[in-house]
Amino acid sequence: MTVLAERLKYFRKKSNLTQQQVADALGMNRSTYAYYETGTTRPKINTLQSLARLYNTNVDLLLDSAVSGEDEVLNSPDKFEKWYMDDKFNQLSDFEQAILLRVRLMDVNEKKKLMEYLDKFFDNEQ
Numbered sequence: 616m617t618v619l620a621e622r623l624k625y626f627r628k629k630s631n632l633t634q635q636q637v638a639d640a641l642g643m644n645r646s647t648y649a650y651y652e653t654g655t656t657r658p659k660i661n662t663l664q665s666l667a668r669l670y671n672t673n674v675d676l677l678l679d680s681a682v683s684g685e686d687e688v689l690n691s692p693d694k695f696e697k698w699y700m701d702d703k704f705n706q707l708s709d710f711e712q713a714i715l716l717r718v719r720l721m722d723v724n725e726k727k728k729l730m731e732y733l734d735k736f737f738d739n740e741q
Contacts, residue, residue, distance in 0.1 A: 620654035622677045626670035640716035641665055669719050
């Protein structure tokens with residue numbers, strides 16, 4: 616098994632996600648993601664970047680065995696990068712989980728735009 620395959624499985628389990636949840640968030644078949652975890656195939660760079668965002672880490676950590684486990688989580692100053700999946704995540708509906716996973720895949724600017732949209736939406740509702 617490759618370093619990448621081991622890391623993907625490690626981060627998925629640490630995030631309390633199933634292969635199906637990760638695959639759904641990335642818009643692919645579960646078997647495609649499973650091949651990444653077994654080392655059968657390697658994801659393209661844009662998929663690696665999405666996986667790194669999903670797991671709140673960086674591509675270097677996913678690929679390089681020399682990178683320390685202490686560097687697992689990005690130290691982002693952005694307030695949107697501070698949530699982690701825990702047991703409460705599994706208490707959410709499938710719909711809610713899917714939304715959160717998609718938000719996790721957004722970059723910082725996309726998250727800010729989403730928050731601005733939601734703020735305007737809820738301001739108009741009142």
